[in-house]
Amino acid sequence: MSLVIGLTGGIASGKSTISAMFTDLGITVIDADIEARLAVEPGEKAYNDIVSHFGTEILADDRTINRPKLGEIIFNNEEKRLLLNSIVHPAVRERMAQKRAKAEEANEKAVVLDIPLLFESKLTGLVEKIIVVYVDEKTQLERLMKRNEFSEEEAYSRIKSQMPLKGKVSLADAVIDNSGSIEQSRQQLMDLLTKWEILRAE
Numbered sequence: 001m002s003l004v005i006g007l008t009g010g011i012a013s014g015k016s017t018i019s020a021m022f023t024d025l026g027i028t029v030i031d032a033d034i035e036a037r038l039a040v041e042p043g044e045k046a047y048n049d050i051v052s053h054f055g056t057e058i059l060a061d062d063r064t065i066n067r068p069k070l071g072e073i074i075f076n077n078e079e080k081r082l083l084l085n086s087i088v089h090p091a092v093r094e095r096m097a098q099k100r101a102k103a104e105e106a107n108e109k110a111v112v113l114d115i116p117l118l119f120e121s122k123l124t125g126l127v128e129k130i131i132v133v134y135v136d137e138k139t140q141l142e143r144l145m146k147r148n149e150f151s152e153e154e155a156y157s158r159i160k161s162q163m164p165l166k167g168k169v170s171l172a173d174a175v176i177d178n179s180g181s182i183e184q185s186r187q188q189l190m191d192l193l194t195k196w197e198i199l200r201a202e
């Protein structure tokens with residue numbers, strides 16, 4: 001039996017950083033952002049639905065979805081964001097469930113589902129334990145602006161489109177505070193996985 005762990009947090013709180021640590025430990029990670037990208041490739045149902053609702057102006061020259069352009073629209077308009085979610089999330093849910101079943105068949109000790117919108121999209125039923133990667137608000141804003149070269153306003157509109165990180169913390173089985181160094185976060189993860197008996201104590 002595999003322990004199915006949901007890894008979530010806020011935008012730029014450090015989920016990918018922690019998920020890379022799981023991968024280094026040989027633990028399978030299934031990434032919802034990647035599945036969401038695959039779900040909107042040309043030819044997929046969600047792709048057609050997006051084009052029919054948002055128009056061809058959100059396409060790039062090669063007919064793939066122009067992600068910065070679509071992001072600009074949905075992070076500034078709640079109605080459009082919810083519309084996009086209603087198109088993409090069912091496909092993501094299905095893909096995640098399929099991948100989870102495959103990983104469980106392999107009987108690995110743990111499988112990680114990295115899902116930024118685990119709570120917002122009501123996907124908690126897919127997982128058994130939830131880890132929230134937390135950062136304080138100031139650090140989150142700074143890291144997001146730096147990583148994506150966003151203005152403060154652009155970064156803020158994305159943070160505001162998600163459930164407040166503190167609310168996620170209160171729903172978690174475990175929290176990794178990633179406001180400090182990457183090494184400090186790695187130590188928190190190792191301690192947690194030892195406590196959950198996924199890793200053996202030294």
Ligand SMILES: CC(C)(COP(=O)(O)OP(=O)(O)OC[C@H]1O[C@@H](n2cnc3c(N)ncnc32)[C@H](O)[C@@H]1O)[C@@H](O)C(=O)NCCC(=O)NCCS
Pocket residue numbers: 010011012032033036066067068070071074081084085088089092115116117161162
């Ligand atoms: C709007 C899109 C085109 C922007 O693409 P882009 O390549 O710039 O960003 P990327 O997909 O890598 O997402 C980066 C982060 O933004 C946040 N985010 C993405 N979509 C959403 C959303 N609908 N609501 C709130 N936050 C979101 C997440 O924290 C995510 O990790 C894209 O994010 C998208 O299609 N979103 C809808 C699907 C979705 O909800 N994906 C999130 C995981 S299911």
Ligand SMILES: Nc1ncnc2c1ncn2[C@@H]1O[C@H](COP(=O)(O)OP(=O)(O)OP(=O)(O)O)[C@@H](O)[C@H]1O
Pocket residue numbers: 009010011012013014015016017018033116143144147178179180181182185
């Ligand atoms: N402890 C840390 N110290 C300094 N920088 C960090 C730390 N953790 C993450 N970062 C940096 O902060 C940014 C956000 O981290 P990361 O990409 O892991 O977040 P994420 O939660 O996966 O983001 P998203 O929601 O957009 O997918 C990255 O540029 C990363 O290199």
